Amino acid sequence: MHPGLVPGISVDELRTRFGLDKVVFGITAALIVAFILWGVIAPDSVGDTSSTMFSWAMENTGWLLNIVMILGLVIMIYLAFSRFGNINLGKDGESPEFSRFSWIAMMFGAGIGVGIFFFGPSEPLWHYLSPPPHTVDPETPESLHQALAQSHFHWGLAAWALYALVGGALAYSIYRRGRVSLMSSVFRSLFGDRHTDGVAGRLVDMMAIIATLFGTAATLGLSAIQIGEGVKIVSGASDVTNTVLILIMAVLTVCFIISAVSGVSRGIRYLSNLNITLTLGLVLFVFIAGPTLFLLNLIPSGIASYADNLIDMMGRSLSWGQDTLDFQAQWTAFYWAWWIAWTPFVGMFIARISRGRTLREFAVVTTLVPTFILILAFTVFGGTAIAFHRDGKAGFDGSGTSEQTLFSMFDHLPLSGVIPFIVIFVLAVFFITSADSASVVMGTLSSKGDPAPRKIIVVFWGLCMMGIAVVMLLAGGEDALSGLQNLTILIAIPFSVVLIGLVVAFLRDLATDPAAIRRAYAENAIHNAVVKGLEEHGDEFEIAVGRAEEGHGAGADFDSTASEVTDWYRRTDEDGNEVDYDYTSGEWGDGWSPDDARRDDIGDEDADGDPATPGLNRE
Structure with missing residues (x-):
């Protein structure tokens, strides 16, 4: 079949053999376990080492984080308005799996997390x-709007453009190019088949697992710190030590393991939906019970200030001096590192729910909708905290921690005796669902792209996340947040290089997409036809399709038989041997059909008792 006529391939149409990648799992697991043991045995050593490396990294490589975040935003704007915008993240003519409302609602869930509670009231303040x-x-009308602009900058367009970049690349790779759900799959056009299946591809997958581990561990650490403060308020305890935080994490880890192994994941999803509703409810509650009129005025003003200051904030770096570098280290670099580390996790989630969307719709909605949601949440929480400071209320002088500011805000609002319990519940569910979802993603990355990895692998990665979160807390000493920040940034810097490579690979894929080939042919054909029509018939001509002279056709400058545009849609069996395939009838040359796989899978279960996925074989 001509490469311009291929309708696309979904991974679930192929004959894929899944199983644990012993190299990826073994090496990554060994490194992570060694790190956790080091952190538990000698947390001071980890803390000192990470602080030293952090100082060096911020001074010498902080620019890399800025470049990656800016690149993500630029690329998504380009894709939304480029000739690639009409390319489907699925086969030609494939309809979206979810309605637009459900799609946005699920994306909304991805945009809501512990961050809006931990940093929502305190960062703008x-x-x-x-x-x-x-x-x-400080403390001027100008600083009010600068504060919101800076917070929106950290949580808005740059973060979600990067998530959209990774999610779009994965969705395209999986549902249009028929590749398995691995980060390395995106690099196939850059590495080639041999290196993607070899050292280079496995290195990308290992780095993705490590980034996800540390990024999610930082989130779990923040959850534990907030829950600890809530427990302190509810119980009347005098202080929350790292021992208490670790105990809280241990209890929540047990809940995560029960969720992972007992088959209650569907119940957890329902709980997660309830959680999102409660989170929205809390934001609405603060909006109504807090300084409503002030917030109504602040929302459009904050958005306008964000738009006005965006370019300036993007340009801040070491060139502005040491003070700016210190600010970047404490705030912007940590956020950029956190978002970079979360890209495999959030990207995989967004990819799975965006099948069938055009690249243009995907880029616009995925970037703008969650950004707007977070802007509203930060304006409501942060604006309320600033208003309380202006009114001289206790707990808003800037001397308290983020978690103290959060609970102080609710303490000055109605229902102060009930709200802390709701917040603790919300944070606990966020902890469990984040651990559950991230562990499945890491299980997939270490199981050759298996969308339903073995439960024991999922639990193992979940326990590793908890272990890293504990090490982060211990390495930070009294200032637990510093340990989370330092280690997250150090892990994200090398993964930034992976994301730059992903941009190159994604654009190379799009350049040879069947829809892009057809568009190029169409432009050439129309141009040639119009020129010839004017030359031969003046004003009176029409366009018809016919065979052109040798070297003068629409595809004269394009080699439609080149391997880089034909290899990707060649079909193979489970062992990688090429098999003929008729795209018109959907018949395999060796007689195989999906029904064969379904018959083989009847009654067949994997080692954990889970029914095997039809058509997808596991080693």
Whole structure:
């Protein structure tokens, strides 16, 4: 079949053999377990080493984080308005799996997490009291809007453009190119088949697992810190030590394991939907019970300030001086590292729910909708905290921690005796569902792209996440947040290089997509036809399809038999041997059909008792 006529291939149409990748799993697991043992045995050593490496990295490689975040935003804007925008993240003519409302609702769930509770009230307040260097004076109307702009900058377009970039690349790779659900699959056009299935591809997958481990562990650490503060308030305890935080994490880890092995994941999903509803409810509650009129005015003003200051904030770096570098290290670099580390996890989730969307719709909606949601949440929480500071209420002088600011805000609102329990519940469910989902993603990455990895692998990665979160807390000492920040940034810097490579590979794939080939042919054909029509018939001509002279056709400058545009849609059996395939009838040359796989799978279960997925074989 001509490469311009291929309708696309979904991974579930192929004959794939899944199983544990012993190299990826073995090497990554050994490194992570060794790190956890080091952190538990000598947390001070980890803390000192990470602090030293962190200082060096911020001074010498902080620019790399900025470049990656800016690149993600630029690429998604380009894809939304480029000739690639009409390419389907699925086969030609394939309809979206979910309605637009359900799709946005699920994306909304991905945009809501512990971050809006941990940083929502405190970050805008801190920027208001101590604005970024070389900007405005503190505690002024200018600093109010600068504070919101800076918070929106950290949580808005740049973060979601990067998630959209990875999610779009994965969705395209899986549902249009028929590749398995691995980060390395995106690099096939860059590495070639041999290196993608070899050292280079496995290195990408191992780095993706490590990034996900540390990024999610940082989130779990933040959850534990907040839950600890809530327990302190509810119980009347005097202080929350790292021992208490570790105990909280241990209890939640047991809940995660029960979720992972007992088959209650569907119940957890329902619980997650309830959680999102409660989170929205809390934001709405603060909006109504707090300074409503002030917030109504602040929402459009904050958005306008964000748009006005976006380019300036993107350009801040070491070139602005040491004060700016220190601010970046404490705030912007941590966020950029956190988002970079979360890209495999969130990207995989977004890819799975976006099948059938055009690249243009995907880029616009995935970037703008979650950004708007988080802007509203941060304006409501942060604006309320700033208003309480202006009113002189206790707990908003900037001396408290993020978690103290959160619970102080609710303490000054109605239902202060009930809200802490709801917040603790919400945070606990976020902890369990994040651990559950991230563990499945890491199980997939270490199981040759298996969408339903073995439960024992999922639990193992979940326990590793908890172990890393504990090490982060111990390495930070009294300032637990510093341990989370330092280690997250150190892990994200090497993964930034992977994301730059992903951009190159994704664009190379799109350039040889069947829809892109057809568009190029169409432009050439119309141009040639119009020129010839004018030359031969003046104003009176029409366009018809016919065979052109040798070397003058629409595809004269394109080699439609080249391996880079034909190899990807050649079909193979489970062992990688090429098999003929008729795209018109859907028949395999060796007589295989999906029904054969289904018959083989009847009654067949994997080692954990899970029914095998029809058509997808496991080693």
